[in-house]
Amino acid sequence: MSAAPGHPADEVLLAFARAVRAAGVAVTADRERTWLEAAAAVGVGDQARTYWAGRAAMCASPADLERFDQVYAAWFGLQRASTSRSRPAAPTVATAALEPATGEGHGEQDTEVVQARASSTEVLRHRDVATLSSAERAHLAALFAALRPRAPRRPAHRHTPSRRGLVDARRTLRGQLRRMGEPGPIEWRHRGTRARRVVLLVDVSGSMSAYADALLRLGHAYAATGLPVEVFTLGTRLTRVTRALCQRDPERALVACGGTVPDWAGGTRLAEGIRAFLDRWGRRGMARGAVVVLFSDGWERGSPEALGEQMRRLRALAHRVVWVNPHRGKPGYQPVQQGIVAALPHVDDFVAGHSMAAFEELVEVVGRA
Amino acid sequence: MEPREAFATADELARRLGDTGYLADDALATVAWLALRLERPLLLEGEPGTGKTALAESVALALDVPLIRLQCYEGIDATQALYDWDFPRQILHLRAVEAVADGPGRDVSAVEDELFDQRFLLARPVLRALRESPAVLLVDEVDRADDEFEAFLLEVLSTWQVTIPELGTVTAATPPVVVLTSNRTRELHDALKRRCLYHWIEHPGMRRELEIVRTRIPQVSESLAAQVVSAVQRLRSDHDLIKPPGVAETLDWTRALQELGATDLDLETAAVSLGVAVKYREDAERVRAALDRVLSR
Numbered sequence: 295m296s297a298a299p300g301h302p303a304d305e306v307l308l309a310f311a312r313a314v315r316a317a318g319v320a321v322t323a324d325r326e327r328t329w330l331e332a333a334a335a336v337g338v339g340d341q342a343r344t345y346w347a348g349r350a351a352m353c354a355s356p357a358d359l360e361r362f363d364q365v366y367a368a369w370f371g372l373q374r375a376s377t378s379r380s381r382p383a384a385p386t387v388a389t390a391a392l393e394p395a396t397g398e399g400h401g402e403q404d405t406e407v408v409q410a411r412a413s414s415t416e417v418l419r420h421r422d423v424a425t426l427s428s429a430e431r432a433h434l435a436a437l438f439a440a441l442r443p444r445a446p447r448r449p450a451h452r453h454t455p456s457r458r459g460l461v462d463a464r465r466t467l468r469g470q471l472r473r474m475g476e477p478g479p480i481e482w483r484h485r486g487t488r489a490r491r492v493v494l495l496v497d498v499s500g501s502m503s504a505y506a507d508a509l510l511r512l513g514h515a516y517a518a519t520g521l522p523v524e525v526f527t528l529g530t531r532l533t534r535v536t537r538a539l540c541q542r543d544p545e546r547a548l549v550a551c552g553g554t555v556p557d558w559a560g561g562t563r564l565a566e567g568i569r570a571f572l573d574r575w576g577r578r579g580m581a582r583g584a585v586v587v588l589f590s591d592g593w594e595r596g597s598p599e600a601l602g603e604q605m606r607r608l609r610a611l612a613h614r615v616v617w618v619n620p621h622r623g624k625p626g627y628q629p630v631q632q633g634i635v636a637a638l639p640h641v642d643d644f645v646a647g648h649s650m651a652a653f654e655e656l657v658e659v660v661g662r663a
Numbered sequence: 664m665e666p667r668e669a670f671a672t673a674d675e676l677a678r679r680l681g682d683t684g685y686l687a688d689d690a691l692a693t694v695a696w697l698a699l700r701l702e703r704p705l706l707l708e709g710e711p712g713t714g715k716t717a718l719a720e721s722v723a724l725a726l727d728v729p730l731i732r733l734q735c736y737e738g739i740d741a742t743q744a745l746y747d748w749d750f751p752r753q754i755l756h757l758r759a760v761e762a763v764a765d766g767p768g769r770d771v772s773a774v775e776d777e778l779f780d781q782r783f784l785l786a787r788p789v790l791r792a793l794r795e796s797p798a799v800l801l802v803d804e805v806d807r808a809d810d811e812f813e814a815f816l817l818e819v820l821s822t823w824q825v826t827i828p829e830l831g832t833v834t835a836a837t838p839p840v841v842v843l844t845s846n847r848t849r850e851l852h853d854a855l856k857r858r859c860l861y862h863w864i865e866h867p868g869m870r871r872e873l874e875i876v877r878t879r880i881p882q883v884s885e886s887l888a889a890q891v892v893s894a895v896q897r898l899r900s901d902h903d904l905i906k907p908p909g910v911a912e913t914l915d916w917t918r919a920l921q922e923l924g925a926t927d928l929d930l931e932t933a934a935v936s937l938g939v940a941v942k943y944r945e946d947a948e949r950v951r952a953a954l955d956r957v958l959s960r
Contacts, residue, residue: 320853322857324857325857328701328703328860331701332697332701332860335697335701336673336693336697342689343673343689346689346690346693346694347693347694347697349690349694349861349862350693350694350698350860350861350862351697351860353861354853354857354861355708355850355856355861356708356863358861359863450738451737451738452738464750467750467754468750470754471753471754471757471778474757474771475757475758475761573905577905578846578848579806579807579846579848579849580848603945
């Protein structure tokens with residue numbers, strides 16, 4: 295890579311780093327410096343080594359590597375086909391409206407005034423969210439802010455001072471040491487608790503589209519607490535939306551989420567989605583000892599046996615598996631869909647998720663898990 | 664010699680690693696050499712069994728310096744990574760002083776100073792690496808540790824020093840070579856990543872893997888090695904496996920077949936020894952069902 299006429303090598307290298315940054319890799323000033331140092335160390339004449347030096351200095355995750363390769367190819371006009379990681383094409387991003395079109399539900403229009411709002415809150419809490427008008431939805435959104443999700447707890451690794459529990463020999467001896475060997479009161483210690491991770495898997499396929507908005511708001515209520523929470527959407531593919539939902543403002547979080555998820559209101563491949571989750575995240579530690587909450591109606595396009603198998607794997611990793619089915623709250627519901635039938639043996643809690651009251655109950659179930 | 668100056672070029676490092684039995688490709692050699700040259704920690708990520716830990720061992724061998732390993736786990740803290748005081752021995756010392764002292768003549772502060780002496784200090788891996796440097800410090804599976812531990816690690820990795828309140832500051836004369844490995848169970852903090860050179864280790868290709876098997880197990884016959892490697896490569900290309908076998912599994916499988924006295928990887932020997940390479944029941948069933956396809960040449 296010879297410097298372009300009139301440009302010193304440093305300038306070309308630095309401009310390249312900027313281009314990598316523009317492509318979405320977090321190249322900070324100190325990484326730029328590392329890159330210049332590294333390039334100088336290997337010598338700019340050595341094309342292959344400069345490439346590897348740049349990769350090591352500027353990238354920080356497999357996602358970065360791909361972007362880096364693209365910029366490298368464009369910048370220096372070289373193809374490094376042999377080194378690019380083989381993986382499916384990057385998901386095409388499609389934006390979709392989070393709210394179903396106005397007019398769904400009871401056919402009420404936006405303009406209709408919701409009267410006596412304060413007293414209607416109680417009624418709203420028990421209404422099925424799929425049947426709400428837009429105005430009611432807006433009001434319900436405010437109710438989500440009042441939801442206070444708790445994380446389930448697990449025993450901590452470390453011991454902390456306490457008034458009861460086990461004898462803390464070290465602290466006792468340390469006290470004795472301070473008094474030059476004079477015996478004193480016995481100190482105690484116990485194991486505290488830490489927050490367990492909560493993983494929410496939200497089905498955003500067509501059959502669940504009326505609930506997607508409310509469920510993602512619930513996901514935001516969890517993500518915004520700062521607890522260890524991960525949120526994924528399931529449709530025809532699996533998308534991680536934790537980052538998008540971590541913003542404080544629910545509306546902006548939901549818009550960001552809409553920009554991330556490519557498969558709103560499509561088909562469902564639950565088994566595939568759960569499998570992808572387990573392979574890419576769950577088995578590596580995210581699902582281990584976590585409380586996994588799956589929001590879905592159980593309409594599965596694939597075979598129910600496959601779903602049962604994936605649910606068994608999920609159950610084997612997770613501390614507790616909670617299945618939330620919006621239809622469960624409806625009178626006369628029977629879990630007869632093949633997907634549900636196959637999955638139920640591997641589910642710890644099977645709860646409703648169609649109204650605010652049901653969400654409150656769910657938060658309680660998760661908090662106690 | 665200082666690690667920084669030990670190898671003039673990346674090729675030389677690759678050659679020396681080869682001598683110790685680690686075949687690094689161009690990319691890995693370059694990045695590892697840069698880590699030595701720029702005195703930066705090296706963050707290695709990749710599927711389990713691609714030789715992340717083995718690289719640190721080989722670098723230590725090639726440099727002829729000790730390898731100090733810190734295995735991370737959930738809840739690890741400074742007393743397990745840095746240093747701790749040996750309380751029982753301190754108490755014992757105190758009792759001994761009490762027993763031999765003639766009356767209350769001794770100075771209290773002198774006795775206290777004795778208590779926080781080097782000999783009661785239990786040096787844990789990070790402190791040992793700083794003291795014994797040049798050394799290779801391997802921080803294994805850093806993604807298992809907590810966020811707080813990462814912050815602590817960051818502090819050590821940027822200043823190469825540790826302060827023990829009772830003794831003073833320990834600074835490394837030459838920064839140790841630091842290799843961090845991660846399986847990506849958790850996203851590491853950006854601040855830590857920024858300090859490091861990053862490299863993603865891929866599964867090796869057919870030719871390289873064959874070379875690795877031949878180097879690591881020299882007594883294996885050419886044909887058996889080739890058969891095992893091609894079978895493993897085929898298993899890996901089947902994307903439906905829960906856990907595709909890594910290089911470590913290839914080596915294990917080859918060794919196992921040798922112990923069984925097999926000269927050829929045929930259906931029968933493959934079926935009985937499959938458990939060495941494939942470690943999930945679901946995977947084993949899949950592979951058994953298609954074993955002839957996996958073994959076909």
